[in-house]
Amino acid sequence: MRLVLIGFGNVGQGLAELLVEKREDLSDAFGFEPLVVGICDAVKGSCYGRDGIDLAVALDTVAGGGSLADLPSGCDWDALRMIEEADADTMVELTFTDIETGEPASTHVAAALERGLNVVTTNKGPLALHYHDLDSVAEDEDAQFLFEGTVLSGTPLFNLIGETLAGSDITEMRGILNGTTNYMLTRMAEGLAYDAALAEAQERGYAEAVPDADVLGWDALAKVTILANVVFGADLRPSDTPCEGITNITPEQIAEAKERGEQYKLIGRVWREGDTVQASVGPELVVGTHPLASVTGALNAVTITTDTLGDVTIVGPGAGRRETGYAVLIDLLHVWSTM
Numbered sequence: 298m299r300l301v302l303i304g305f306g307n308v309g310q311g312l313a314e315l316l317v318e319k320r321e322d323l324s325d326a327f328g329f330e331p332l333v334v335g336i337c338d339a340v341k342g343s344c345y346g347r348d349g350i351d352l353a354v355a356l357d358t359v360a361g362g363g364s365l366a367d368l369p370s371g372c373d374w375d376a377l378r379m380i381e382e383a384d385a386d387t388m389v390e391l392t393f394t395d396i397e398t399g400e401p402a403s404t405h406v407a408a409a410l411e412r413g414l415n416v417v418t419t420n421k422g423p424l425a426l427h428y429h430d431l432d433s434v435a436e437d438e439d440a441q442f443l444f445e446g447t448v449l450s451g452t453p454l455f456n457l458i459g460e461t462l463a464g465s466d467i468t469e470m471r472g473i474l475n476g477t478t479n480y481m482l483t484r485m486a487e488g489l490a491y492d493a494a495l496a497e498a499q500e501r502g503y504a505e506a507v508p509d510a511d512v513l514g515w516d517a518l519a520k521v522t523i524l525a526n527v528v529f530g531a532d533l534r535p536s537d538t539p540c541e542g543i544t545n546i547t548p549e550q551i552a553e554a555k556e557r558g559e560q561y562k563l564i565g566r567v568w569r570e571g572d573t574v575q576a577s578v579g580p581e582l583v584v585g586t587h588p589l590a591s592v593t594g595a596l597n598a599v600t601i602t603t604d605t606l607g608d609v610t611i612v613g614p615g616a617g618r619r620e621t622g623y624a625v626l627i628d629l630l631h632v633w634s635t636m
Contacts, residue, residue: 304391311622342366419446446624452613472599513542531574
């Protein structure tokens, strides 16, 4: 497998670290010996080597503040040139997410698929805005298009649905899809005010300096849109779904709910209603006996309602450099199994 990495931030570096760390294990267990021939990052520079790039050197270079362009394999290629000219069969798209436009990731994914490259991405933008179009191109070009890390990071949601729950009719998915807000609500239930909980989440790296995508529910909105379109076969856009964040929840409301044995959670929900698929994002009261009520801190969780097993709940990390890099690795192994 010959790879190009478009984006070499936290997730790209997390993937590279895993490929270095698990090189022998992956080879012994799966015969998987991927060769990264190109890396392109808008900030950290680009490099290309037909015989492969030393990932350990690339990691050390960016960790020290250097540019990939200064390596012996350094080049001035932008992402589209890397996708078009690299001698590769698989592109990994790991650039920043823009949920309003889906760019530049959507253009990168489309260009790679149109060239017949397999694509693995953790970027929510292309999936939330253009899933069906991109999936159609992948089918036409006989290319794999995988995206396990887009909803629950390294926690295997799509693999669970596609493999372990294969043959089940899924009627609803309901869960905690944003670790930042779950951490904040957990701390508010322990007595912190909203502002203090937000500041603590920012100090821990869970929330950005401008936290709107999390606290206003936009991140969860992108994820329920992906679930609606991928799992339920809908054709929704984020603007089709009502969305409310956690900014209006007061400490008094949380304290009253706690006395009743309930917890406030920001819940993303997708369900079938007759012949239509509905979705929503907003704060809900969850009874203490439900599995989602016990999910605290920055963890994510989804309860999947099926006709075969009833409710199945999966809990795990919903973000993180290594965790999301692991989701990419799993997708790459799936691609490898079909090559």
